[in-house]
Amino acid sequence: MALLQVNNVTKRFGGLVANHEVSFQVDQDEVVGLIGPNGAGKTTLFNCIAGFYPLTSGNVVFDGENITGLSDFQVARLGLARTFQIFQASGDLKVVENVMVGSFMRTSSRGGAREVALEVMDFLGIVDTAGEMMTELPVAAQKRVALATALASDPKLLLLDEVGAGLNPSEIDGLIELLQRVHGERGVALLLTEHVLEMVMKLSHRVIVLESGRKIAEGEPATVVKDPEVVRAYLGDHYVKRQKENGDA
Amino acid sequence: MEAVKNAFDFGDMPRSELGLAAAALAFLLWFPAMPHSSFGMATMIQFLMFSLYGMGWNLIGGYGGQVDLGKAQYVGIGAYTTAVMMIRWDVPFWFSMPVGMALAVGWSFIIGYPLFRLKGHYFAIATIATSLVLKDLFEVWDFVGGARGLEIPMKGDMPNWLYLQFREDYYYYYILLGMFLIGLIYMNGFRHSRLGYQLRAIKDNEHVARSLGIDVHWSKIKAYAVATAYVAMVGSFHACYNFNIEPEDTMSLDLSVLIAMMAMLGGAGSMWGPIIGAAILVPMKNYLGSWLGGQAGFAGMDLAMYGLIIMVIAAAQPRGVYGIVEAVRARRR
Numbered sequence: 318m319a320l321l322q323v324n325n326v327t328k329r330f331g332g333l334v335a336n337h338e339v340s341f342q343v344d345q346d347e348v349v350g351l352i353g354p355n356g357a358g359k360t361t362l363f364n365c366i367a368g369f370y371p372l373t374s375g376n377v378v379f380d381g382e383n384i385t386g387l388s389d390f391q392v393a394r395l396g397l398a399r400t401f402q403i404f405q406a407s408g409d410l411k412v413v414e415n416v417m418v419g420s421f422m423r424t425s426s427r428g429g430a431r432e433v434a435l436e437v438m439d440f441l442g443i444v445d446t447a448g449e450m451m452t453e454l455p456v457a458a459q460k461r462v463a464l465a466t467a468l469a470s471d472p473k474l475l476l477l478d479e480v481g482a483g484l485n486p487s488e489i490d491g492l493i494e495l496l497q498r499v500h501g502e503r504g505v506a507l508l509l510t511e512h513v514l515e516m517v518m519k520l521s522h523r524v525i526v527l528e529s530g531r532k533i534a535e536g537e538p539a540t541v542v543k544d545p546e547v548v549r550a551y552l553g554d555h556y557v558k559r560q561k562e563n564g565d566a
Numbered sequence: 567m568e569a570v571k572n573a574f575d576f577g578d579m580p581r582s583e584l585g586l587a588a589a590a591l592a593f594l595l596w597f598p599a600m601p602h603s604s605f606g607m608a609t610m611i612q613f614l615m616f617s618l619y620g621m622g623w624n625l626i627g628g629y630g631g632q633v634d635l636g637k638a639q640y641v642g643i644g645a646y647t648t649a650v651m652m653i654r655w656d657v658p659f660w661f662s663m664p665v666g667m668a669l670a671v672g673w674s675f676i677i678g679y680p681l682f683r684l685k686g687h688y689f690a691i692a693t694i695a696t697s698l699v700l701k702d703l704f705e706v707w708d709f710v711g712g713a714r715g716l717e718i719p720m721k722g723d724m725p726n727w728l729y730l731q732f733r734e735d736y737y738y739y740y741i742l743l744g745m746f747l748i749g750l751i752y753m754n755g756f757r758h759s760r761l762g763y764q765l766r767a768i769k770d771n772e773h774v775a776r777s778l779g780i781d782v783h784w785s786k787i788k789a790y791a792v793a794t795a796y797v798a799m800v801g802s803f804h805a806c807y808n809f810n811i812e813p814e815d816t817m818s819l820d821l822s823v824l825i826a827m828m829a830m831l832g833g834a835g836s837m838w839g840p841i842i843g844a845a846i847l848v849p850m851k852n853y854l855g856s857w858l859g860g861q862a863g864f865a866g867m868d869l870a871m872y873g874l875i876i877m878v879i880a881a882a883q884p885r886g887v888y889g890i891v892e893a894v895r896a897r898r899r
Binding site for chain 2 (some may be wrong): 401419
């Protein structure tokens with residue numbers, strides 16, 4: 318059975334339809350990419366899945382449990398973790414303490430939480446920053462801390478919202494490798510949205526394309542990028558026509 | 567017992583701080599043996615009381631990041647519970663104090679539930695309102711003496727440990743110092759507890775905190791209850807120390823503001839902040855305030871000065887005196 322089932326999810330803000338009848342699944346052993354042009358409704362869909370927004374209609378089933386209508390913190394406790402697009406560095410806490418907030422979800426013991434935090438940080442290669450303050454770290458390292466914090470809560474599924482944003486190409490390569498290890502060695506299913514298409518294509522087993530809140534395509538990365546609907550959504554009608562005239566399509 | 571271990575674990579604090587704390591503790595222990603005036607002793611007792619009030623305030627105002635201007639209502643509940651139980655039913659302090667704390671915590675749950683749906687200024691205003699409403703109710707409630715308040719009668723010979731009635735102030739001083747040390751050690755444990763970490767995560771960013779499984783609303787209510795216990799405990803003590811209490815001196819807005827201001831001046835969100843704040847402001851209030859009001863003939867001038875202090879903190883260093891210490895230390899590294 319699928320780990321995450323999104324069934325006919327619709328989200329309206331007043332007259333604006335942000336997501337319309339979106340359905341898809343994520344399996345335990347999968348990495349799924351969610352792409353689409355700006356304003357396609359990717360982040361809204363994440364917020365709906367994570368319980369941050371109430372749905373207008375439809376339902377979400379996670380690990381066999383209907384999580385529609387649960388609060389975001391309740392969803393998190395079931396093992397659905399997420400990272401945020403805009404990550405705010407904490408001024409008050411040291412790096413390891415920040416990660417411990419994640420591991421405190423599974424234990425009330427400070428020693429236990431610290432142990433898990435250090436193990437995850439070691440796995441992500443940032444254990445040497447444990448004693449530093451968050452504000453002293455560069456952006457790429459802060460993103461790894463955010464990832465570590467989410468992983469420290471021992472999730473089954475991790476929603477990654479634009480983790481590649483603001484990183485340079487070599488940092489992106491490092492992140493891709495890291496996420497492959499998170500999936501391969503820790504067995505965490507990943508659902509990611511990304512502007513950096515290269516990253517989604519390299520990581521995902523399957524890609525879902527949203528445009529104006531609707532799902533317009535789904536399939537293997539290599540197939541999806543050639544789909545005329547997807548090309549049109551990203552590049553416009555002109556490009557599709559020109560492709561046809563040149564006989565590429 | 568990990569909780570006990572955490573409470574006594576000061577390992578994450580800089581050596582210099584622990585050295586200063588040890589010196590301060592030695593001073594506090596020896597103070598009654600040193601030559602001092604009775605006004606000096608009263609000032610030290612007030613310093614300890616306000617340190618404890620500030621520690622309580624700091625849980626929500628500092629670690630939780632929500633400014634609370636209604637702490638006086640819990641001082642009142644603690645003080646009145648002890649006074650009423652002592653006067654009407656001869657209940658000793660050591661029994662009435664926990665009862666006062668429990669009643670105050672109960673009240674904190676009742677008002678905390680709706681209050682923590684509010685944010686920022688609205689929360690601050692609502693805490694003022696609940697505190698003032700309670701004060702007004704006590705002023706017209708005959709059972710607790712109305713606006714004239716209550717006076718605790720002498721209960722036999724002094725020193726009386728059961729009812730906390732002593733001729734010499736150093737008895738009160740040492741009892742309060744004991745509470746201060748217990749409060750400090752408990753606070754150190756709280757800082758290291760799951761709720762302590764969670765509160766700081768909430769202060770940083772509530773969305774991120776929720777995504778990590780933290781029930782933000784309930785966590786704030788729990789921390790508020792702990793904060794209330796601190797304040798009510800000192801309130802109970804205050805009733806015995808003063809012998810008489812009235813709504814005006816236990817539940818006034820002045821008291822709430824003073825508590826908040828001391829913690830903010832010292833450094834909201836840090837362990838030592840409320841103590842530093844009380845160490846600066848209590849002597850200033852007592853010595854400078856009485857000099858300005860008396861000999862210099864500027865009654866009320868001290869209040870204007872508090873206002874000035876609040877503005878300077880808000881503009882220059884929101885993390886207070888302790889924030890300045892931290893900034894200097896960061897620059898040296």
